[in-house]
């Protein structure tokens with residue numbers, strides 16, 4: 154497969170869709186990003202990176218960070234983790250509160266906000282300097298020591314994050330958060346404010362296509378079994394209440410963020426990241442989803 158040719162075709166074909174989505178506007182720094190941005194990067198098994206458009210421009214990764222914190226939590230918590238957070242699709246929006254009361258403060262999965270807040274609590278309990286550990290983790294996975302967070306984004310997330318504050322307090326009332334709520338949320342808002350490019354993102358999740366091994370750091374990040382599990386949870390929960398449609402159209406496990414980024418993997422074939430800030434009604438990148446659909450359609454490879 155000539156990935157470069159495919160990417161060149163995709164960027165042309167998505168152009169009419171770029172302005173069909175709605176750029177997130179709950180904080181000023183996300184609202185200011187032009188809807189016309191588009192980047193895509195593919196990392197292949199033989200170590201080549203293919204890219205197109207704004208693939209080197211860093212943007213707010215938002216909920217894609219939930220993948221990294223889950224990986225960190227899974228590394229040392231293993232089975233105990235699944236007592237505190239489920240692994241079923243929620244069928245509700247990413248920031249929904251409704252299931253939590255019926256289900257006694259156990260979030261449906263680690264990729265909705267409620268679940269990611271529990272995961273943030275787990276990481277915070279286990280790792281002394283969790284921000285530093287997360288930053289070092291993404292830098293090592295992306296092979297890029299220049300990755301930083303945007304503190305202004307983190308601050309606005311905190312100022313406007315009323316639902317996340319509600320979620321965290323509600324979960325705490327069921328005893329499923331150990332740390333001080335504010336400290337857990339600080340870490341959660343920090344992870345959302347990391348900024349990475351499509352190239353960084355495609356490389357960062359390559360270990361999930363590669364049996365858990367990260368070639369540039371030489372580390373076994375996860376074992377093959379844990380890798381299989383994360384990919385399964387991505388497939389069933391990574392794009393919120395659009396997860397069925399995403400699997401149907403794209404045919405890859407993927408994780409999205411409201412910054413307009415999506416990462417996806419095909420085990421033993423490739424990892425990919427796409428960025429287009431305009432979102433669909435479920436908070437997933439509209440043209441990004443289309444671009445991934447085109448990738449699997451044009452190359453004829455998917456997980457199915």
Ligand code: GLN
Pocket residue numbers: 214215216217247248266310317345409410411412436
């Ligand atoms: N910062 C956002 C929030 O917590 C992240 C949500 C997302 O990317 N889906 O609401």
